[in-house]
Amino acid sequence: MSLILSSAPHIRAKDNTQRLMLNVIISLLPCVAAGIYYFGWRAALVIAVSTVSAVAAELIWQKLARKKVRIYDLSAVVTGLLLGLTVPPSAPWWMLVIGSFFAIMVVKQLFGGIGDNFLNPALAARAVLLASWPALMTAGYNVGRFDAVTTPTPLLSSASTMDLLLGNVTGAVGETCKIAILLGFVWLLITGTIRWEIPVITVASACLLGWLLGTDPLTTVLTGGLLFGAVYMATDYVTSPMNRLARILYAVGIGVIIVLIRKYGSYPEGVTYAILLMNIAAPLFDRIPVQRIYGHTKAKKEGK
Amino acid sequence: MKATFRGGVHPAHGSKRQTQALAIRDFVSDTVQIVMNMNIGAPSNPCVKKGDHVKIGQVIGEPVGALGIPVHASVSGEVVSVEPLPYLTEAPAMCVTIKNDFQEEWEELHPLGNVETVDPAQIIPAIKNAGICGMGGASFPTHVKLSIRPDQHCDYVLANGAECETHITCDDRLMRENATRVVDGLRAVMRAMNVKEGIIGIEDNKPEAIAAMEKACQGREGVRVQVMKTKYPQGGEKQLIKVLTGREVPSGGLPIQCGCVVVNVGTCAAIADAVIDGRPVIDRVLTVTGAVREPANLRVRIGTITADIIGECGGYSVDPGKIFFGGAMTGLCVPNDGAPVAKSTNGIVVFSREDAVSAEEDPCIRCGKCVDACPIGLNPYDMKISADVEKWDDCKKKHVMDCMLCGACAFICPARRWLTPSFKIAKQKIAEQAKKEAAAK
Numbered sequence: 140m141s142l143i144l145s146s147a148p149h150i151r152a153k154d155n156t157q158r159l160m161l162n163v164i165i166s167l168l169p170c171v172a173a174g175i176y177y178f179g180w181r182a183a184l185v186i187a188v189s190t191v192s193a194v195a196a197e198l199i200w201q202k203l204a205r206k207k208v209r210i211y212d213l214s215a216v217v218t219g220l221l222l223g224l225t226v227p228p229s230a231p232w233w234m235l236v237i238g239s240f241f242a243i244m245v246v247k248q249l250f251g252g253i254g255d256n257f258l259n260p261a262l263a264a265r266a267v268l269l270a271s272w273p274a275l276m277t278a279g280y281n282v283g284r285f286d287a288v289t290t291p292t293p294l295l296s297s298a299s300t301m302d303l304l305l306g307n308v309t310g311a312v313g314e315t316c317k318i319a320i321l322l323g324f325v326w327l328l329i330t331g332t333i334r335w336e337i338p339v340i341t342v343a344s345a346c347l348l349g350w351l352l353g354t355d356p357l358t359t360v361l362t363g364g365l366l367f368g369a370v371y372m373a374t375d376y377v378t379s380p381m382n383r384l385a386r387i388l389y390a391v392g393i394g395v396i397i398v399l400i401r402k403y404g405s406y407p408e409g410v411t412y413a414i415l416l417m418n419i420a421a422p423l424f425d426r427i428p429v430q431r432i433y434g435h436t437k438a439k440k441e442g443k
Numbered sequence: 444m445k446a447t448f449r450g451g452v453h454p455a456h457g458s459k460r461q462t463q464a465l466a467i468r469d470f471v472s473d474t475v476q477i478v479m480n481m482n483i484g485a486p487s488n489p490c491v492k493k494g495d496h497v498k499i500g501q502v503i504g505e506p507v508g509a510l511g512i513p514v515h516a517s518v519s520g521e522v523v524s525v526e527p528l529p530y531l532t533e534a535p536a537m538c539v540t541i542k543n544d545f546q547e548e549w550e551e552l553h554p555l556g557n558v559e560t561v562d563p564a565q566i567i568p569a570i571k572n573a574g575i576c577g578m579g580g581a582s583f584p585t586h587v588k589l590s591i592r593p594d595q596h597c598d599y600v601l602a603n604g605a606e607c608e609t610h611i612t613c614d615d616r617l618m619r620e621n622a623t624r625v626v627d628g629l630r631a632v633m634r635a636m637n638v639k640e641g642i643i644g645i646e647d648n649k650p651e652a653i654a655a656m657e658k659a660c661q662g663r664e665g666v667r668v669q670v671m672k673t674k675y676p677q678g679g680e681k682q683l684i685k686v687l688t689g690r691e692v693p694s695g696g697l698p699i700q701c702g703c704v705v706v707n708v709g710t711c712a713a714i715a716d717a718v719i720d721g722r723p724v725i726d727r728v729l730t731v732t733g734a735v736r737e738p739a740n741l742r743v744r745i746g747t748i749t750a751d752i753i754g755e756c757g758g759y760s761v762d763p764g765k766i767f768f769g770g771a772m773t774g775l776c777v778p779n780d781g782a783p784v785a786k787s788t789n790g791i792v793v794f795s796r797e798d799a800v801s802a803e804e805d806p807c808i809r810c811g812k813c814v815d816a817c818p819i820g821l822n823p824y825d826m827k828i829s830a831d832v833e834k835w836d837d838c839k840k841k842h843v844m845d846c847m848l849c850g851a852c853a854f855i856c857p858a859r860r861w862l863t864p865s866f867k868i869a870k871q872k873i874a875e876q877a878k879k880e881a882a883a884k
Contacts, residue, residue: 140779143765143799146864148850149792150454150609150771156805156857212805254806254858334815381811381824430820432842433681434694 154331156253159376160213162332166323167220167371173306173316178228182312186223189235193219196243206252214253218242221261221371224313225364225411226268226276234272238264258418259375262368266411303361314367317360324370333374336383337390341369344394352402365397368410378418385424392417446686447672450818452851454609454675454772456648458732462612463649467620467728467740470755471543475517475746476783477503478530479537482576483583484510489539495522500550500723503539512574512584517725517744520544531768531777538783541746552721558631559664566635566718573717574724574786579603579614579678579707580769582787585714588706589636591699597636598702601687602629602643602711604652605671605678608770611790613728614708616740618645618652621712622659628711629666631718636704641666642687643708648673675772676849680705682818694845709789724786731756733793734763743784749791750780764799767792772850805858813852813862819845823852823862830865835876838869846870 154162174182197215201208222238242264247256269276302308306316313319327333345365346356360366373379373393380386393413400409480486487504491497497516504514520543530536555561555569571586591597602625606614618625629641643660645653647670657668669687671677681692683705690701698705706714709727716722725745729752732738736757743752749766753759767774768788784791813823821842829837846866853863 140763142763142776142779143801144776144778145765145801146776146861146867147767147769147774147848148772148854148863149765149767149774149776149794150854151802151859152452152454152855152857154857155802155859156808159808159810159857209805214808252806254808376808376810378809379811381809381814381822383815386811425822430814430822432694432821432845433685433819434691434696434845435842436693 156212156214159332160217162327162330163217163371164213164220166326166332167217167224167313169319169322170224170313170316170367171220173319174224174228174312177306177315178312181228184232185226185228185230185235185312186220188232189223189226189239190216190219192236192239193222193243196240197248200244200248204248209253212253215243218247218260222264225261225265225311225367227310228312230275234268234275238268241267254377256377257422258415259372259378262372262411262414262418266415269408269411300357300361311364311367314364317366320366320370327370327374333370334383334386336386337374337379337393338369340387340390341373341393341397342366344391345397346394348395348398349401352398354398354402359398363401364408364410368397368414369393372410372414373417375418378421380421380424382425382427382430384430385421385427388427389417389421389424392420446669447674447677448682448685448818449820450816450851451674451676451682452816452855453673454854456609456673458610458738459612459648462610462730462732462738462740463615465612465616465738465740467613467616467742470741470743470747470752471518471545472744472747472751472755473543473545474523474540474748474751475543475744476528476538476540476748477514477517477746478783478785479504479514479539481514481582481745481785481787482510482512483581484508484512486537487511487514489525489537491516491522491525491539493522493524496520497522497541498548498550499725500552503541506571510584510587512571512576512586513723514539515574515723515725515745516541516550517746518543519546519548529778529781531775531782554721555718558627558634558715558718561631561634561718563634563637566631569717569721570635570714573713573722575710575713575717576786577707578709578713578724578727578787578789580773580787580789582785585706585710588704589632591636591704595699596702597638597699597704598640599688599704600629600632600636600638600641601683601703601705602641602708603678603680603683603705604643604645604649604656604708605683606649607646607673607675607678608772608774608790609675610732610792611730611770613730613740613789615649615652617712617728618649618708619655622655624712624715625656625708626659626663626666626711627715627719628713629706630663631714632704632706632711633665638704639665643668644671644677644683644687645669646671646673646677675851676818676847679818679847679849681847694842727784727786727788729784729788730790732790734760734795734798735793736760745784745786747784748780749777749782749784752784752791753780753793759793761795763793764796765794767794772854773848802859804860807858807860810857812855812857816851816855818849818851819847821846823866826869827860827862827865830869833872835869835872838866839873843869844873
């Protein structure tokens with residue numbers, strides 16, 4: 140009789156990395172559908188090109204570097220989808236390929252692959268595209284987008300609240316339909332893929348600060364990439380803090396920076412940079428000894 | 444509001460529902476192999492030799508050292524060997540093997556009678572003589588736990604009926620079928636230690652056990668049942684104390700330092716047997732489940748061989764890939780089915796070949812699920828970084844010594860990282876280092 144000897148625990152939870160990534164992909168499907176509904180075949184093309192090239196980039200890197208091929212963990216699919224959903228539907232295919240390769244090879248793999256990147260790959264790639272081809276990245280963007288407004292917006296009159304909710308405005312492929320994003324958020328919550336703190340607190344702090352500075356909270360939520368960023372980008376496991384209190388601080392930071400950029404910055408979009416800035420700060424938040432350890436008294440902790 | 448603690452996980456309890464419904468039945472095998480080191484502390488010294496005839500309850504191993512407890516013959520019959528035999532994964536252990544003559548001849552017992560009227564000073568010696576050690580899995584000698592120093596004070600005796608481990612249902616059945624004995628044992632401990640309050644903590648997935656224990660508590664002094672939320676590791680000593688009393692065991696300390704003593708319900712029943720009937724530990728209830736044809740809750744003699752128990756349960760249902768003693772979260776693997784049951788063996792679980800295979804470690808994705816799951820409030824991902832590069836001092840700074848190896852972090856980890864095994868090694872290395880340093884001084 141040959142039995143396997145191993146150390147406990149002998150069972151593992153159902154959710155492995157692949158399943159969690161699959162949950163994210165499923166949660167993005169409403170956004171994909173809304174993008175295709177509003178922007179047609181161009182949107183489908185954008186999403187397809189970015190996703191395929193992200194997976195290709197991952198595969199090529201892992202083959203060249205003779206590393207274990209991990210494309211089946213689906214994390215590259217998520218990166219590609221996120222990138223495709225946050226660019227305008229008019230984005231040219233070559234720009235998407237560059238974006239995906241930058242996300243996977245430079246932001247993710249050069250730092251050690253999954254789990255070791257300190258920036259959200261899709262978001263960092265988006266920032267690079269925005270800096271390199273600002274015209275292409277904001278094409279048809281300022282028309283119906285409300286990020287650029289610095290005063291209580293007269294542009295709001297051009298789109299009703301209902302249009303904003305449904306996504307019947309111009310913008311990035313997957314960011315416009317807020318209903319789709321909320322559907323995805325609910326899916327992520329019920330499957331236990333993400334926790335509620337980061338999205339809710341990011342949006343709440345942005346609304347609160349925006350309101351104090353004179354912006355209608357509804358405008359803050361329904362315009363720009365706030366909701367998409369809060370639900371899909373800020374919650375990226377790798378680049379957000381691990382402890383609950385740290386996550387809350389991180390989310391408040393994102394909300395505040397978004398409003399400051401929208402209000403006082405020269406960029407039309409605050410969400411990308413706000414999240415990237417807080418990504419960098421996430422490891423610092425994790426250093427705060429926020430959790431009390433069972434059986435440790437305060438005095439003992441200070442003594443160390 | 445049902446009481447609970449911070450963190451924890453919810454492993455599937457599928458097979459529990461099946462064995463929960465099965466009454467305890469007896470099984471006596473023809474041979475028992477009784478190990479001399481069933482308790483924490485030095486192994487007992489065998490005091491019988493090959494060819495001797497022994498009666499049930501006769502001392503066959505004498506206690507050695509401060510933590511020693513006697514070992515008793517669990518069947519009557521002839522001693523066929525006294526020799527070191529392979530045991531679990533450690534080095535061979537001294538074993539006394541007895542061929543059962545099925546005469547069920549008992550050694551003369553010395554009952555003390557009713558737990559409410561017995562002289563309290565006699566209780567702890569009776570517990571020692573009965574060879575009782577923690578039957579929930581820890582196997583710490585019970586009489587040592589209950590003998591507190593004069594400067595220590597105990598406010599609560601907690602009977603642990605949480606049974607939060609997967610697969611195991613022996614405590615559930617014991618509470619349903621022998622509720623009075625459990626309360627008697629708890630009362631005996633309370634009287635021995637002069638404690639006024641005794642609480643029996645049970646998870647809410649055992650309604651029948653809760654009802655039976657509540658009934659058994661009626662009219663008894665100072666004892667009550669507290670229902671707790673079903674969550675792993677609710678039955679961890681530290682979690683149980685926190686939930687039932689709101690107190691915390693100081694880091695690196697013992698429950699008595701916060702005025703508590705925790706005794707498993709199985710141990711309580713054994714204490715009642717020892718005091719009321721003068722009966723030593725010769726058998727125990729365990730759950731046999733997994734890939735066996737007829738899962739069961741069996742009362743078996745100490746020293747019964749795993750293969751005999753599996754045979755009693757209809758044999759393997761598929762080719763076994765892994766067998767462990769205890770639940771799936773903390774159970775200890777056995778190298779083959781020749782391993783004998785010890786006093787602390789609360790279950791035998793068989794996994795099929797497919798279930799036995801461990802997933803390969805993937806890279807950490809920093810999801811933080813381990814941090815949320817840790818019932819102690821540690822950062823498992825961070826300790827693992829240091830453990831992987833064998834920086835044991837860093838592990839210590841990250842409080843790995845507070846880790847109780849419950850397995851919650853490794854269970855929940857989506858990257859299937861070997862968190863708990865790494866911490867087990869880290870704790871061993873740090874303890875070895877401390878020993879070396881102490882020896883150098």
